[in-house]
Amino acid sequence: MRSASCSDGPSSPWELVPFACPLMRAAALLRGPGSLLLRASSGCWCRRFWAASGEAAAAAASPGSGARSPFDRQLKRKQKNWAALQPEPAKYDYLREEVGGRVADRVFDITRTFPLALDVGCGSGYIAQYLNKETVEKLFQVDMAENALKNTMETEIPTVSVVADEEFLPFKEDTFDLVVSSLSLHWVNDLPRAFREIHQVLKPDGVFIGAMFGGETLYELRCSLQLAELEREGGFSPHVSPFTDVTDLGHLLGRAGFNTLTVDTDEIQVNYPGMFEVMEDLQGKYIFHKQRMGESNCSWNRKPILHRETMLAAAAIYQEMYGSNDGSVPATFQIYYMIGWKFQESQARPAQRGSATVSFGDLAKINALISREKK
Amino acid sequence: MSGQGVWLRARERLRRFPELLAGCRDQAAAYGKCVAATTTGPAELRKDVCTKEFEALKECFTQAAKKTMK
Numbered sequence: 510m511r512s513a514s515c516s517d518g519p520s521s522p523w524e525l526v527p528f529a530c531p532l533m534r535a536a537a538l539l540r541g542p543g544s545l546l547l548r549a550s551s552g553c554w555c556r557r558f559w560a561a562s563g564e565a566a567a568a569a570a571s572p573g574s575g576a577r578s579p580f581d582r583q584l585k586r587k588q589k590n591w592a593a594l595q596p597e598p599a600k601y602d603y604l605r606e607e608v609g610g611r612v613a614d615r616v617f618d619i620t621r622t623f624p625l626a627l628d629v630g631c632g633s634g635y636i637a638q639y640l641n642k643e644t645v646e647k648l649f650q651v652d653m654a655e656n657a658l659k660n661t662m663e664t665e666i667p668t669v670s671v672v673a674d675e676e677f678l679p680f681k682e683d684t685f686d687l688v689v690s691s692l693s694l695h696w697v698n699d700l701p702r703a704f705r706e707i708h709q710v711l712k713p714d715g716v717f718i719g720a721m722f723g724g725e726t727l728y729e730l731r732c733s734l735q736l737a738e739l740e741r742e743g744g745f746s747p748h749v750s751p752f753t754d755v756t757d758l759g760h761l762l763g764r765a766g767f768n769t770l771t772v773d774t775d776e777i778q779v780n781y782p783g784m785f786e787v788m789e790d791l792q793g794k795y796i797f798h799k800q801r802m803g804e805s806n807c808s809w810n811r812k813p814i815l816h817r818e819t820m821l822a823a824a825a826i827y828q829e830m831y832g833s834n835d836g837s838v839p840a841t842f843q844i845y846y847m848i849g850w851k852f853q854e855s856q857a858r859p860a861q862r863g864s865a866t867v868s869f870g871d872l873a874k875i876n877a878l879i880s881r882e883k884k
Numbered sequence: 885m886s887g888q889g890v891w892l893r894a895r896e897r898l899r900r901f902p903e904l905l906a907g908c909r910d911q912a913a914a915y916g917k918c919v920a921a922t923t924t925g926p927a928e929l930r931k932d933v934c935t936k937e938f939e940a941l942k943e944c945f946t947q948a949a950k951k952t953m954k
Contacts, residue, residue: 736919736929741938743931785902817898821945822915822938824905829916 589654609635623687630693634661690719704765714853723843737823767849780837784824908944
């Protein structure tokens with residue numbers, strides 16, 4: 510029954526995958542106790558989860574599984590809801606806080622006031638807490654987990670909370686001046702569609718500022734697990750959800766209709782005592798007792814069991830290959846920040862090729878050029 | 885399988901991994917080096933290429949687990 514709630518779909522355990530991106534969801538072994546821990550903690554919540562996990566399994570078995578939708582959104586929603594209910598979320602959400610702050614910085618960089626803004630996948634409102642009334646006059650916060658919306662952080666901006674899926678935004682076209690999203694689009698099944706939806710709800714000359722996990726995220730964990738599984742079991746399968754590549758991101762945004770794209774990347778390295786702490790920090794945050802972030806792997810082709818021996822082997826490899834002298838190990842989070850604009854006539858366009866009037870070679874004489882023009 | 889007991893115990897066991905692993909640094913390092921060597925050298929990483937080192941690590945680990953259980 511527990512493995513049913515894992516909803517694995519029709520994957521063979523030894524599928525060799527060209528990438529394996531573990532967002533560590535340490536094994537059904539841990540998920541099992543997790544779902545039962547829920548029972549211990551609150552009666553009616555767990556009963557709902559239990560019943561719902563049945564339907565998640567059913568949903569999983571049918572069109573959900575496979576390449577078209579690698580993520581089980583139902584499961585994700587439950588995880589997020591559960592994570593949001595835990596006390597002291599702030600302590601564990603340092604990553605989302607940090608990235609939320611950096612996205613807010615980019616909003617401030619645009620010297621405009623946005624009358625109406627939308628935060629897609631807002632969580633506890635990580636971005637909103639850094640923004641002020643001069644920049645954003647009214648904010649809609651959208652998340653698929655209603656519990657997250659109930660505990661949003663304080664912000665001086667008037668907000669409206671909406672429970673909705675990122676792939677099906679319930680807003681009319683041309684509504685928002687600004688759309689932001691921080692670390693929530695990497696779970697979306699149909700990313701092109703999500704981008705199209707965002708583009709649609711934006712007003713002309715509106716801007717979308719987003720942050721997503723990049724392909725290098727958690728590569729140490731991913732590699733250690735792969736090597737351990739290869740050596741111990743003879744094959745490996747993905748335990749970490751797939752992250753978008755930067756070139757793909759550019760193409761997706763372009764196809765969705767955004768103009769004047771910029772994508773820049775940032776790496777945040779967090780040090781942990783060891784691999785188990787990494788796994789607990791990511792995974793545990795999401796389902797289990799102490800966990801907050803809600804990011805455990807909902808990928809369909811998870812292998813059901815990550816054997817304890819393999820985990821031990823992986824921990825040893827992680828330490829040896831990536832550990833530092835003092836015994837701590839790093840975990841890398843690569844973040845892509847993207848900015849895209851919705852077209853409007855008044856926007857500056859790139860000039861035609863061959864229309865230059867001065868050459869770069871004349872840069873040295875720029876003072877002379879300027880004074881000549883003044884005359 | 886029934887009862888939360890089983891799962892809670894399993895979870896507890898896993899929680900102790902880091903401290904148990906701390907007591908087996910040498911074996912872990914040996915195993916890690918063995919695997920890392922296959923990624924750079926001409927030898928391919930295949931199943932059970934480093935079994936010896938892993939068995940040593942597992943032995944150390946189980947010993948440590950037994951000791952702390954008492």
